[in-house]
Amino acid sequence: MFPQHVIARKRDGHALTRDEINAFVRGATDGSWADYQLSALLMAIFLRGMTPEETAHYTDAMMRSGTVADLTAVRGVKVDKHSTGGVGDKVSIPLAPMVVACGVPVPMISGRGLGHSGGTLDKLESIPGFRTDLSLDAYCAQVAKLGCALIGQTKDLAPADKKLYALRDVTATVECIPLICGSILSKKLAEGIDALVLDVKFGRGAFMKTKAEARRLAESLVSVGRAGGKNVRALLTAMEQPLGHAVGNALEVAESIACLRGEGPADLMEVTFALGEQMLVLGGVARTEAEARGKLEGVIASGAALAKFREIVAAQGGEAGAIDDPSRLPQARLQRAIAAAGDGYVQEVDAMGVALAALRLGAGRAKADDRVDPAVGVSALAKIGERVSAGAPLCIVHANDEQALSEVSAMLTRAIVIGEAKVAAPKLIEELIR
Ligand code: URA
Structure with missing residues (x-):
């Protein structure tokens, strides 16, 4: 089966057969499809979608591309x-x-x-x-x-x-x-x-x-x-x-x-x-x-x-x-509390803003092969709806580098918004899908 034929079928909006999906996944596993062919089919799938049957076949083929762990000897529902x-x-x-x-x-x-x-x-x-x-x-x-x-x-x-x-x-x-x-x-x-x-x-x-x-x-x-x-x-x-x-x-x-x-x-x-x-x-x-x-x-x-x-x-x-004794976990060299500028209620703690601050400190990775610093991050973060007074800590930054500490302090000051209006803690669990 030629990769270009499978790519063309998906490009033209057809549902792929199980054999075509198997050929694609095998091509990714054994290298018989070139990266540009795999990428072209991925983009065609992105644009055209997959039916529930195709998605199920794709998942099954991906699972079978390697070993499937055998836990039948373990008692109970895993x-x-x-x-x-x-x-x-x-x-x-x-x-x-x-x-x-x-x-x-x-x-x-x-x-x-x-x-x-x-x-x-x-x-x-x-x-x-x-x-x-x-x-x-x-x-x-x-x-x-x-x-x-x-x-x-x-x-x-x-x-x-x-x-x-x-x-x-x-x-x-x-x-x-x-x-x-x-x-x-x-x-x-x-x-x-x-x-x-x-x-x-x-x-x-x-x-x-x-x-x-x-x-x-x-x-x-x-x-x-x-x-x-x-x-x-x-x-x-x-x-x-x-x-x-x-x-x-x-x-x-x-x-x-x-x-x-x-x-x-x-x-x-x-x-x-x-x-x-x-x-x-x-x-x-x-x-x-x-x-x-x-x-x-x-x-x-x-x-x-x-x-x-x-x-x-x-x-x-x-x-x-x-x-x-969690004090035996890695500890950062520098710690700084970020203080509230005024009295009020926490309106927002922007999850993305805090995540980017943690990334800047070295807690995460921008590229797959980056090393993470286990000790750095943010603790004692205030929560939406909390009442705070001027000067009270909104969080504590744990850093191993001065420059990152000062940049992150500014980032967190923007991410945590204080205002006068009372706000309720947001609803967390929305729905169970079964
Ligand atoms: N996490 C995964 O493991 N795969 C995705 O495609 C997206 C999130």
């Missing part, structure tokens, strides 16, 4: 969670041990931060010694033993996505629902899961800017996941301001530990509980969300969730002592 990414979104870190402590195995393969969005792997790697580069065999063995492993994508897992995502990134073809769906789900389905709960975010700090776009993506993810034989649900959640009070790798781990101690910020706990409730229901250990909520609160109160996190950290080479 459930993972995936977020489309946001600012301060450290939910996976407290959520996974909470859900495992309730009896549901959580095999979790996460990504790194890129652009404004942070990545669970970078956060976890801020724990001294923590290794996320386990082989697929070690991952399966740890899930069998502890009920959970928190690792990065291995080279054997959905390799076609790695190739195609890199091309999409440089050919303006990222924002395309069928391509996003295939990319996210192929990796998740290759983890060996039975069910998946998605956190599809919308708003300034999210990939999808509007609720309508997020709903379209969520509906597509749920239906393609179902076509792949998995039980999938999605929550639509708002991402106008950062989640919690911390943005930056070690700072977010410290905040995650606070969640596991029962001291997590209200908004972060709201999203964590909502996702956890769905995971417990899909995992078959709770009949209702209310029952699930009781179990999740129980494992925090008893310390079982924190103990599970300590166990996972130790198993992956991390310094478990840092879980009990």
Whole structure:
């Protein structure tokens, strides 16, 4: 099958056959299609779209482009969670041990931060010694033993996505629902899961800017996941301001530990509980969300969730002592509080503005091969609706370089808007798609 014939069919608006999609994905995996041919088809898909059947075939072909983890030896319904990414979104870190402590195995393969969005792997790697580069065999063995492993994508897992995502990134073809769906789900389905709960975010700090776009993506993810034989649900959640009070790798781990101690910020706990409730229901250990909520609160109160996190950290080479004493996490050299210029209410904490400030400090990466600084970021961030008085701190900047500290101070002063009008905290959880 000639690549140019497949490209021409999509260019002319036809639905591709399963064989054509398989040829495209095989071409990306074994190098038999040139980058310009892959890119041309990606652009044709971007412009012409894909039917639900094409999207399901594409996802299946991408999943099968590499190894599919076999977790059949692990008892129970294996459930993972995936977020489309946001600012301060450290939910996976407290959520996974909470859900495992309730009896549901959580095999979790996460990504790194890129652009404004942070990545669970970078956060976890801020724990001294923590290794996320386990082989697929070690991952399966740890899930069998502890009920959970928190690792990065291995080279054997959905390799076609790695190739195609890199091309999409440089050919303006990222924002395309069928391509996003295939990319996210192929990796998740290759983890060996039975069910998946998605956190599809919308708003300034999210990939999808509007609720309508997020709903379209969520509906597509749920239906393609179902076509792949998995039980999938999605929550639509708002991402106008950062989640919690911390943005930056070690700072977010410290905040995650606070969640596991029962001291997590209200908004972060709201999203964590909502996702956890769905995971417990899909995992078959709770009949209702209310029952699930009781179990999740129980494992925090008893310390079982924190103990599970300590166990996972130790198993992956991390310094478990840092879980009990977060001052052993990397600390930045410089700290500066940003003070409110006047009295009033916090009207806005622009998630994108805070993310760009964290990026400037070195907490994230502009290019895939940039190194992140685990210690830097922003903590004690004020929340929308909070009453503040002149001179009170709106956040604390953690930096390792004077120039970045002064630039970021100005950026954060613009991102956090104070005004006289009373404002309510924004609604966080909008909808469950099932
Ligand atoms: N995240 C992914 O893994 N893939 C996409 O295409 C978009 C977001």
